[in-house]
Amino acid sequence: MTSTSTATQWTRAHAGPGWLVLALACACQFMVILDASIVNVALPSIDRDLGFTPTGLAWVVNGYLLTFAGFMLLGGRAADLFGHRRMLAAGLLLFSASSLVGGLATAAEVLVAARVAQGMGAAMLAPATLAVINTSFTEQHARARAFGAWSASGGVGGMAGAIAGGAITTGLSWRWVFLINVPIGAVLIAVAMMSLAGTRTGRRESLDLTGAVTGTAGLAALIYGVMQSVDHGWTSVQVVGPALAGLLLLVVFTVVEARFAAQPMMPPRLFKIRGVAVSNGMLLLFGGIAIAMWYFTSLFLQDALGYSALQAGLGQTPAAVTFVAIARLAAALLPRTGVRPLVLAGCACFVAGFGWLAQAHADSGYVTSVLGPTLLIAVGIGLTFPTLMAAATADVPADDAGTIGGLANTASQVGGSVGLAVLATAASSRAATGAGKSSPDAALAAGYDLVFLMAAGLGLAIAAVSLLLPRQRRG
Numbered sequence: 001m002t003s004t005s006t007a008t009q010w011t012r013a014h015a016g017p018g019w020l021v022l023a024l025a026c027a028c029q030f031m032v033i034l035d036a037s038i039v040n041v042a043l044p045s046i047d048r049d050l051g052f053t054p055t056g057l058a059w060v061v062n063g064y065l066l067t068f069a070g071f072m073l074l075g076g077r078a079a080d081l082f083g084h085r086r087m088l089a090a091g092l093l094l095f096s097a098s099s100l101v102g103g104l105a106t107a108a109e110v111l112v113a114a115r116v117a118q119g120m121g122a123a124m125l126a127p128a129t130l131a132v133i134n135t136s137f138t139e140q141h142a143r144a145r146a147f148g149a150w151s152a153s154g155g156v157g158g159m160a161g162a163i164a165g166g167a168i169t170t171g172l173s174w175r176w177v178f179l180i181n182v183p184i185g186a187v188l189i190a191v192a193m194m195s196l197a198g199t200r201t202g203r204r205e206s207l208d209l210t211g212a213v214t215g216t217a218g219l220a221a222l223i224y225g226v227m228q229s230v231d232h233g234w235t236s237v238q239v240v241g242p243a244l245a246g247l248l249l250l251v252v253f254t255v256v257e258a259r260f261a262a263q264p265m266m267p268p269r270l271f272k273i274r275g276v277a278v279s280n281g282m283l284l285l286f287g288g289i290a291i292a293m294w295y296f297t298s299l300f301l302q303d304a305l306g307y308s309a310l311q312a313g314l315g316q317t318p319a320a321v322t323f324v325a326i327a328r329l330a331a332a333l334l335p336r337t338g339v340r341p342l343v344l345a346g347c348a349c350f351v352a353g354f355g356w357l358a359q360a361h362a363d364s365g366y367v368t369s370v371l372g373p374t375l376l377i378a379v380g381i382g383l384t385f386p387t388l389m390a391a392a393t394a395d396v397p398a399d400d401a402g403t404i405g406g407l408a409n410t411a412s413q414v415g416g417s418v419g420l421a422v423l424a425t426a427a428s429s430r431a432a433t434g435a436g437k438s439s440p441d442a443a444l445a446a447g448y449d450l451v452f453l454m455a456a457g458l459g460l461a462i463a464a465v466s467l468l469l470p471r472q473r474r475g
Helices: 003-009 018-037 043-050 059-070 072-083 084-105 108-136 140-171 175-179 181-195 210-226 238-262 267-271 276-306 311-314 318-335 339-358 366-392 398-434 438-466
Strands: none
Touching: 018 059, 018 084, 018 108, 018 140, 043 059, 043 108, 059 072, 059 108, 059 210, 059 339, 059 398, 072 084, 072 108, 072 210, 072 398, 084 108, 084 175, 084 181, 108 311, 108 398, 140 175, 140 311, 140 318, 140 366, 175 181, 210 398, 267 276, 267 398, 276 311, 276 318, 276 339, 276 366, 276 398, 276 438, 311 318, 311 366, 318 339, 318 366, 339 366, 339 438, 366 398, 398 438
């Protein structure tokens, strides 16, 4: 891209070169998604050093995911009201400071608290990165390419977690899984202050405190309840209590936003944009697709085929590379084809890939039963994820870019949390049913096969919802 064309494609939302702003947004997204998975491999070492209880150790992961998903709506609205650069820098500062505390922690409670704070920092960062892209790119082709690069960076971050976590924990210490964020965060803060303009919306608005409390608490309670279903039954008080409380709070949030809030945190008018409403619905379903692909495929490789965590991560690397390449291709195609054709093509890959993967068993070979279908699914993810993110944030006023970025990220994260709980329960039930009829490995494989069939069903559901998308102009 020449300097002349770059100048015509960027608005005053940035103060530095366009490539630097895009690199900043992608690096932040990479770091946010990386930290959702990088600690998984390090958990045994963390447990040995800090002495977690069996249930407490899970909160090293869940504490991050809970606040990340629960606070994103608030983070997105705050970015619109207080400025994208300010919120990006504040998010990086909180993320880096909590990483430092986590890396130096000598007690289990301190590490969990640091992970909770780290998730809040991530919830400030993720919507701000989307807002920066949405307000900096105005030309259709350049905007699509930016979303392709942003999506690819998140995908690579998720996949790099297992490999990087294993390498850092083995070569250095689990503490460096957190400490490495500190110098990286410092560099990114400096880049943000140099490359982003210190713009604000210009509107005299205050934060909708009632909406912020009910929306954030509702999402957090709902996600917490769903998370509890992995260890307790769906009808247990540990699940039903928080889930019902969360749903009630979200109902109150909806009523407040629609009827009473003078300056709502989530303006109802945004849902009158049909592309926004439909795309966020598809992102909710897509969260289950992503969990089935990256999380459950990794478990299948380890539990059914006997791979180590590091080997499983390497085994998924070809799919990650494919995803990155196809995401870039989808970005180039989007202005010409529109959203629906790419989504339908991706859904066809989901149905075929997961259907193929569901035929795998404990004696299956990697190349014929895992590599082929995961490459096909990765093509589907590459076609759909950047396309849905672009569609979910299209035709939105610049003043609402952070809010809509928070909504899109929340939809994907909540879909992933719910999808993880539902699919894990289904896999466990199927494996328990077959445990007395076959070997343990075969029973586990049967459970994962059910997960993959359910994921194929999610692909069909996304295809059906995509038919509600409005017709788009093509560039």
